[in-house]
Amino acid sequence: MLELEKIKAAHETIKDFVYKTPFSLSTRLSKAMDAKIYLKEENLQITGAYKVRGAFNKIANLSPEQKKKGVVAASAGNHAQGVAISATHFGVRSTIIMPEAAPLLKVAGTKALGAEVILKGNNFDEAYAFALEYAKEHDMCFVHPFEDELVQAGQGTIALEVLAKVENPDYIVVPIGGGGLISGVASCVKQLSPNTKIIGVQSSGAPAMSKSFAAKKQINSSSVRTIADGIAVRDASKITLKTILEVVDEIVEVSDDEIANAILYLLESQKIVVEGAGAVGVAALFERKFCFEPGSSIVIVLSGGNIDVQMLNVIIEKGLIKSSRKMIINVTLIDKPGALQGLTSVLTGTGANIVKIDYDRFSTKLSYGDAMIKITLETKGKEHQENVSSALRAAGYEFYEEF
Incomplete structure (x- = not known):
C-alpha cells in the first residue's frame, strides 16, 4: 500500500491551494438507511472534483x-x-x-x-x-491520472480530512474508475483505522476493476457504456489493482438507472449536484449492494459534480416519469373542432396539469380523419395517474401511456 508519510507530505503540499471540502452527517439519508451516513463533498472542490x-x-x-x-x-x-x-x-x-x-x-x-x-x-x-x-x-x-504514487497520495488526503472528523468509521464508500482515488484513500485508512471497511463502487457499464478484483488478476472490458463518464475506464490497471487487492474489502457494481436515481435523490432531497461518478456510492447504499449493520457509520465520497446540463435534464425528466410525477399519454381523436377541448376538459377534471401538447394528423399509422395527441401531464403519484387513466376510459378515449 501507499506509505502514510507520502500522503501526509501531499497534504502539506496541497493544503494552501486545494479546498478542504465539506464533510457532514446527512440526517435524511441516515434516517432512511438506519445508519449514520456522512458525505464528503468533493463535488464542491476547486475544480468540481477531487482530481x-x-x-x-x-x-x-x-x-x-x-x-x-x-x-x-x-x-x-x-x-x-x-x-x-x-x-x-x-x-x-x-x-x-x-x-x-x-x-x-x-x-x-x-x-x-x-x-x-x-x-x-x-x-x-x-x-x-x-x-x-x-x-x-x-x-x-x-501526468497519469492514477498510475502514479504522487497522484495517489494527493487523492489520499481526502481520507486524512475524513478521519479528522470521524475517527473510526465502519465503512468508507469510494468510486472506482482507474483506481487512483481508492488506492490513496484506502492506503491511508488501513494505516490509521484498520478496522474500517473500504467499499469500492463501479458502474456495471465499466466493470473492469470489479471483475479483476473478483478474479485477482487483470480483466479488461471490450467496451464501456455508462452515464458515469468520470469512471468510464475500459482497462483495469495492474498497478492500482495490486494496491486494491491489498487494501480494499469489497467492490460492487451499480447500473445506470441506479446511478440516475441517486443523482436525482441528491439533487432533490440533499440539494447537492453530483455527476454520475460522484453518485455511485449513494446508489450502492440505496440498493444495499453491501451489507451493514443498523447504526453503522458510513462515509460516502461524492467524488465530483461536473455533470453535463443536458444529461442532468434527461435524468430529471426520466426520474419524474419513473416516480409517477410526470405522465405522457397518446390519445387518438377524431380531427374536428372542439375534439381537443373535450379531451383537455376531462384531464382538467382529474386535477392533472397539462405542460405540453403535440398534435399529429399526418402519421401514416392514423386513419383518415384522425389525429394523435401526445400530452405531457404533471401528476401527484401513481394513484393520481390511475385516476387519470380511469377518467379517460370512462369518457371513451383510446390511449396508451409512454414510459
Whole structure:
C-alpha cells in the first residue's frame, strides 16, 4: 500500500491551494438507511472534483526542467481540469487529450483553466494511448491520472480530512474508475483505522476493476457504456489493482438507472449536484449492494459534480416519469373542432396539469380523419395517474401511456 508519510507530505503540499471540502452527517439519508451516513463533498472542490488533489501534488513535485518542458494528460474531464489549474498555477504549459465524447462542460472548463485541449478517441483508454505518444513526441512530462504514487497520495488526503472528523468509521464508500482515488484513500485508512471497511463502487457499464478484483488478476472490458463518464475506464490497471487487492474489502457494481436515481435523490432531497461518478456510492447504499449493520457509520465520497446540463435534464425528466410525477399519454381523436377541448376538459377534471401538447394528423399509422395527441401531464403519484387513466376510459378515449 501507499506509505502514510507520502500522503501526509501531499497534504502539506496541497493544503494552501486545494479546498478542504465539506464533510457532514446527512440526517435524511441516515434516517432512511438506519445508519449514520456522512458525505464528503468533493463535488464542491476547486475544480468540481477531487482530481485536483493528485494533479497539484504531482506537478508541485516536478523538477524545474520537467516544468519547463510542460505536461500532458489524458482525461475524460476531471483530471484534465485538475492538471490544467495546477499547471497554470506553476506557470507550466499543459496539453490535455480528452475523448471526443467528453462533456462540453468539462472541455470548456479545461480550456478556461489554461490548457490546450485535443479531442481524440472514443473513450479514456484511446485518449490515453494517444496522449502517451504525444508526450513522447513532444518531450513533455505525462501526468497519469492514477498510475502514479504522487497522484495517489494527493487523492489520499481526502481520507486524512475524513478521519479528522470521524475517527473510526465502519465503512468508507469510494468510486472506482482507474483506481487512483481508492488506492490513496484506502492506503491511508488501513494505516490509521484498520478496522474500517473500504467499499469500492463501479458502474456495471465499466466493470473492469470489479471483475479483476473478483478474479485477482487483470480483466479488461471490450467496451464501456455508462452515464458515469468520470469512471468510464475500459482497462483495469495492474498497478492500482495490486494496491486494491491489498487494501480494499469489497467492490460492487451499480447500473445506470441506479446511478440516475441517486443523482436525482441528491439533487432533490440533499440539494447537492453530483455527476454520475460522484453518485455511485449513494446508489450502492440505496440498493444495499453491501451489507451493514443498523447504526453503522458510513462515509460516502461524492467524488465530483461536473455533470453535463443536458444529461442532468434527461435524468430529471426520466426520474419524474419513473416516480409517477410526470405522465405522457397518446390519445387518438377524431380531427374536428372542439375534439381537443373535450379531451383537455376531462384531464382538467382529474386535477392533472397539462405542460405540453403535440398534435399529429399526418402519421401514416392514423386513419383518415384522425389525429394523435401526445400530452405531457404533471401528476401527484401513481394513484393520481390511475385516476387519470380511469377518467379517460370512462369518457371513451383510446390511449396508451409512454414510459
